[in-house]
Amino acid sequence: MHRRLAATALACTLAGLPAAAVADIRITDDAGREVVLPRPAQRIVSLAPHVTELLFAAGAAPRVVGVVSYSDFPDAARQLPKVGGYASVDLEAVVALRPDLVIAWKSGNRNTHLDRLTALGIPVFINEPRRLDDVAGSLRSLGRLAGTDEVAERAASAFAARRDALRNRYAERPKVRMLYQIWNQPLMTVNGEHLISDVIRLCGGDNVFAGLPQLAPTIGVEAVLAANPEVVVASGMGEARPEWLEQWKRWPALTANAANNLYFIPPELVQRHTPRILDGAQRLCEQLEEARAKRPPR
Known part of the structure; x- marks a missing residue:
């Protein structure tokens, strides 16, 4: 009771x-x-x-x-x-x-x-x-x-496990200096605080504009030529490789052009902060690995 x-x-x-x-x-x-x-x-x-x-x-x-x-x-x-x-x-x-x-x-x-x-x-x-x-x-x-x-x-947990697998495979590979290009007019990229830069680091890449203060800064062609990235990765608007990526072929001395390291990743795979960003990361890691394989032997 x-x-x-x-x-x-x-x-x-x-x-x-x-x-x-x-x-x-x-x-x-x-x-x-x-x-x-x-x-x-x-x-x-x-x-x-x-x-x-x-x-x-x-x-x-x-x-x-x-x-x-x-x-x-x-x-x-x-x-x-x-x-x-x-x-x-x-x-x-x-x-x-x-x-x-x-x-x-x-x-x-x-x-x-x-x-x-x-x-x-x-x-x-x-x-x-x-x-x-x-x-x-x-x-x-x-x-x-x-x-x-x-x-x-x-x-x-599934996302973390897949991220860790990519990190273990690629993060300690020889660094590749690269530009991630969001758009061409104006010419835009990302700094080191952006999520895309974390994807770049995951793949053993080095964002040449990581030190800029803005999250998604506007830059000039001259700045890109001075930084001389080994790889340029473009996004664009959809599934098709943007025509403006080919503009870099106008500068033969640009390392990314000379090595034919002009790549594309559909923006929805790397510019959305979702589990699918690891699909974009997988592509980027493979592209940077391809760029490493093109380096002349030392």
Whole structure:
């Protein structure tokens, strides 16, 4: 009898507590802000294509109710309601979906949009992977927010295992000085803090513009010629090798041109902060290994 009364009293006490006292999810996002949810999110809006892909990989697909343009992987993401683009979010469309969580991209979304959503009382979690470790961490964080921890942990562990296998095979190979070219007009690359530079390091590469202060700096042709990379890897807009990669053939003295080390990787495989970045890493590692094989014997 006393045990039943004690159990009843405990149940009543817990029932009288605010939900946050028993069920809060507290997690720090990539902007250093604590995000608090009373329970796993049931209606999530993604404000970046890579966030959409991460949510699907973390097992949260049934919770995603809205995405931005170019959220095209996996195929099921294409069918979800659109709320504008990552740089031009339609706030009314977001609010109309009644989200209990918005996942944003620090480098891509406008602060004014995120501040407005926060002012409306919608929890906003900011994602910004800068290292390959952060991709696994993003999967775990999104899984926790959506209540899909087990699926997310499996995805994160598989990602880490594949990353480690590539690192063990390529990271200590002879260094290859390279340029990763995002675009041609303006001519853009990445610095050493960008996630793509972590992929370059994974493959034993050396980003010749790692020391620049901007995350995705604009540079000049003269700077490239002065740096004289052994390899140039371009992205572009889709699956096709960009025509502008051939511009480097105008400079015969450029080492990358002289050695025929002008390569291409589809941007969605290396410019999205998702598990597929290791598909891009695999290609880059193989390209750098091919460049090493072309070196004259010493």
